[in-house]
Amino acid sequence: SDEQLQKLRRGGHDYRKLYAAYATATELRDVPVVILAKTVKGWAVPGSEARNVTHQMKKLSVEELKRFRDRLELPIKDEDISEGVAPYHHPGMDSKEIQYLLARRHALGGLLPERRVVPKTIELPERGLYSQFDSGSKQPVSTTMAFVRLLRDLLRDEHIGRRIVPIIPDEARTFGMESLFPQFKIYAAQGQLYEPVDAAHLLAYVESKDGQILEEGITEAGSMAAFTAAATSYATHGEPMVPFFTFYSMFGFQRIGDLIWSLADQRGRGFLLGATHGRTTLNGEGLQHQDGHSLLLASTNPACLAYDPAFAYEVATIVRDGLRRMYEERQDVFYYLTLYNENYAMPEMPEGVEEGILRGLYRFREGPEHRRHAAQILASGPFLQQALRARDILADEHDVSAGVWSATSYQQLRLDALETDRWNRLHPEEARREPYLARALGPQEGPVVSVSDSMKAVPDQIARWVQAPFVSLGTDGFGRSDTREALRRHFEVDAEHIVVATLSALAEMGEVKPETVSDAIRGYGIDPDRTTPSVA
Known part of the structure; x- marks a missing residue:
């Protein structure tokens, strides 16, 4: 009848249908389960069903509350409903409903929700696995290739x-990962069902049912889902896994930032690698x-440790410490490392720099002796090469001794400060503490100039704690297609611009005359009246 149809509830509003659906779902095995529960917005609220006004509904009249009560079949008397105030109904401690809820809560560990993780100890690699990167390399390589070598050894x-989970959302060859195919293979549930176009090549595209590499195709969202599953497996399955998700850096925090935020909320652990970074x-x-x-986006995530390494030994040091913190100390954090595709010779690891690498800053090379003026240059990623060239120009042409520092993480420097x-602030009667940045830079002389392949806002994170005059150079603005040399001149971050800065x-400090700066601008072919790069 019409009356019966009107009373017939949609699936999402019928507790019997919901119970039956969940009961069926829990009995199924070895197949994915999805429950589709159709509902109506504002259901049971008189005059508001399937209407946007539901979102603004703040109060119901007495008559509306009675109709609401009748629709939900609540045992509430008319005299208990007054002035549009909905009374609280409790079916009694001995009722089936309350007993069921209590039983479920006790089965889950108690009345307060609790995240219960059974720790599982895993043995981490020996120091020797990382020490190979300490000696550097005469052959020019990129930090991307250094990471791939480290990943292979892990x-x-x-x-x-067997706990390492390499995840790639696009063609692995983009990042030079094809060397992993023959030994570790790409996971495919059905195995390899076709002959790839590169089958005759030594490093062919190899799929296997027991493959270890997750080659997800062009889907950063799908790859992030796989990363989250592996990053939280220590809690959901009691098996710690170590995911390494390598992607075009532009398509990470910008494209799937919300999913990365969710990862942090779920206390995921692992490594995000923003490859081909740099404007x-x-x-x-x-x-x-x-x-x-x-x-900059990574620095907004409370659980993320963001690093911008320049050399192979820095990458290895950060990964080693990340494994220790996440899988030995069981800290609920994850790491973001930028990787670049510019090749240059990797230097040896200087003595005593490990703390500086992890805390965000260390002096890579001192300035030349017996110069009239002094300055400090902070550089990240491939821009250590530009900083070193600027150091030589300043010494040879301008009588300036510039120390060069590797700034591996402005985020970590800022958080420490x-x-x-x-x-x-909270211990006014105690001896004041000094941030790591101040202790590192404090004894040094001259202005501080920072340069990187990121926006100026990245190094600007530490500006308030730098006691000397501070100048940041960066790549504010849209990217464009050109040579590296032309792009770095365009964004005013090449060695010559570092010298001028x-x-x-x-x-400004009165150390040199303004005419000296003007001469340098002209001498290096810099147009002082061109449009600023950020809007060019």
């Missing part, structure tokens, strides 16, 4: 190798690919 490690280093691919802001400020800061 996959081969007898202790942790000028990834040359020739234009504004859609050239990334100069992901480090903020925590130090907080401690000092250093001289300008010295002039």
Whole structure:
């Protein structure tokens, strides 16, 4: 009848149908289960069903509350409903409903929700796996290739190798990962069902039912789902896995930032690798690919440790410490590392720099002796090469001794400084503490110039704690297709612009004459009246 049809509830509003659906779902095995529950917005609220006004409904009249009660079949008397106030109904502690709820809560560990994780100890690789990167390489390589070598060795490690989960959302060859195909293979549930076009090649595309590499295709969202599953497996399955998700850096925090935020909320652990990073280093691919802001976005995530390494030994040191923190100390954090595709000789690891690498800053090379002026240059990623060239120009042509520092993480420097400020603020009678940044830079002389392949806002994170005059150079603006040299001149971050920025800061301090800066601008072919790069 019409009356019966009107009373017939949709699936999502009928507790019997919901119970039956969940009961069936829990009995199924070895297949994915999806429950589709159709509902109506504002259901049971008189005059508001399937209407947008539901979102603004703040109060119901007495008559509306009675109709609401009748629709939900609640045992509430008319006299208990007054002035539009809905009374609280409790069916009684001995009722089936309350007993069922209590039984479920006790089965889950108690009345307060609790995340219960059974810790499982895993043996991490020995120091020797990483020490190979300490000696550097005469052959020019990129930090991307250094990471791939490290990943390969981690996959081969007898202790942790089977727990490593390489994840790639696009063609692995983009990142030079084809060397992993023959030994570790690409996971495919049905095995390899076709002959790839590169079948005759030594490093052919190999799929297997027991493959270890997750080659997801062009879907960063799908890849992030796989990463999250592996990153939380220590809690959901009691099996710690170590995911390494390598992607075009532009398509990470910018494209799936919400999913990365969810990962942090779920206390995921693992490594995100923003490959082909840099507004000028990834040359020739234009504004859609050239990334100069992901480090800034990464710094907004409370669980993320963001690093911008320049050398192979820095990558190895950060990964080693990340494994220790996440899988030995069981800290609920994850790591974001930028990787670049610019090749240059990797230097040996200087003595005593491990703490500086992890805390965000260390002096890579001292300035030349017996110079009239002094300055400090902070550089990240491939821009250590530009900083070193600027150091030579400043020494040879301008009588300036510039120390060169590797800034591996402005985020970590900032967090340490903020925590130090907080401690000092809340302990006014105690001896004041000094942030790591101040201790590192404090004894040095001259202005501080920072340069990277990211926006100026990245190094600007530490500006308030730098006591000397501070100048940041960066790649603000859209990327564009050109050579690296042309792009770095365009964004005013090449060695010559570092020199001019250093001289300008010295002039502000009264160390050199303004005419010296003007001469340098003309001498290096810099147009002082061109449009600023951020809007060019």
